[in-house]
Amino acid sequence: MTGLWSGSSGLRGTVGVLVGVLVLWEAAVWLLAPAPIILPPPSRIWIEFLDAPRYFLRHAWFTLSTTLAGFALSVVLGVGLAVAIVNSRFLERIIYTLLVSLNSLPKVALAPLFVIWMGTGVEPKIAIAVMLAIFSIVVDTVLGLRSVDPDAIALARVNHASPLKILVKIRFPNALPSLFVGMKVAISFALVGAIVGEFVAGSAGLGFVILVAQGQFDTPRVFVALVLLGILGTLLFYLVEAVERLTLPWHVSQRAVADRDGHG
Amino acid sequence: MVACVEIRAAGKTYASPRGPVTALEDVTLAIAEGEFVSLLGPSGCGKSTLLKCIAGLEAPSAGTIGVRGTPLAGPPQGLGMVFQRDVLLDWRTILDNVLITAEFQGKPKAALAERARALLDRFGLGDFQDRHPWELSGGMRQRAAICRALLCEPEILLMDEPFGALDAMTRDDLNVELTRIWQAARRTVVFVTHSIAEAVYLSDRVAMMSKGPGRIVEVVAIDLPRPRPLSIRETPEFGRHVAHIRGLFAALGIVKE
């Protein structure tokens, strides 16, 4: 109950700040009157959206599903790689080296290659999203799987627990908080990846909308896409956080939240 | 007759970034089946290390440790262990924390749930079985850890300062409870403590340790009759044992007189 309450009060604060920014923006455009092609006022952006809501929502939906697919794949693959890394020195050296060198490449530069390999459909966009998102998942999950109380492992060993049981009953639950840290970073990266993919090739998604609108110098339309992107990114982040709250009521970070709410 | 636990000239040297640390040196001790032995000594003398070696969690770097005639290679069967810290898992309720022993050992959880509840009841945690560890006091957590070690009826019970964090009254209660359980089942118990009175009250024999490096300096047999009511601590015999042990520690320069 307190969780819900604090969620809505947090939301109220966020909405308040955003409304303030919009009012300032509108006033500034009205006062300073920049060329419409440079900066349209929020009201103009809203009208642009109302002009073709289905068009925008369809493309937003495409970007959203690409992002979610890329994110889900990153979590599954990332956790798998992390388990492999933790269980084998040999795999650790190989996977870590590859991941680190991959991560140090500018991924935008790799995007065209994916288009050549996979075409202009949804696949290369998912692949780029995964490439961007997986690093933080792997790094944080490895940290979580490793930072287990040695006495907890000793307890398992005294009771002759199999390595699989140690993984499932101790290491994995112990890694969940840090997996969520990784996921909160990864969800934003997955969205960036999806947009990068749409910039490079394709005929759908908010990235595509921006590209087309830019070609026509249709600034309001670019802004509609940007606002939708902002909303998507924010909602996705809070979605991960909500899942975290449901999954980890036992974790210190979540207890602190509950406490603060109880007293505030 | 083979001893239950036989430690022969065991030593343990840890490798550490600042060079090797010798935690144990030349420890020899035989513990009989069903015997209650305490390891008593100042902080840092290697009590936990010795217990971990007996548990097969650490391999001794010298000498041998055998359990029921077989040299140790990893933890032996039928072992229960209470760690110095309670090591409860935050994401499990107290009941599930106790039951994890059964899950690890692959024993049917449903059948043992009844026993787990009975144990928690006996240790005064009946009303807390559905709480999470962070909702309990330090003493309650330590009691839950004891229930967890007892769940699968271990034949050898290793306890590392299980009552160290408790107030004197709760400590008395649990001492009585522990002797009762021990007397009923006659398990072999190795009990680490730094309280002389606690060691005397509980034990058949007290192994006194000194540090730098950790060694057993003396093994004192406690021939007080059993069962031992708490009031036995006021008897002159009890006082004599305590004084004797304190005197030995003083002679070794471990405690001041």
Ligand SMILES: Nc1ncnc2c1ncn2[C@@H]1O[C@H](COP(=O)(O)OP(=O)(O)OP(=O)(O)O)[C@@H](O)[C@H]1O
């Ligand atoms: N994993 C380790 N690596 C390096 N040194 C260690 C390790 N574990 C223990 N030691 C050292 O071994 C010595 C004995 O430690 P141990 O934990 O066995 O003492 P103890 O008698 O249990 O002390 P206390 O009563 O405070 O629990 C100490 O000097 C400690 O620093």
Ligand SMILES: [Mg+2]
């Ligand atoms: Mg210790």
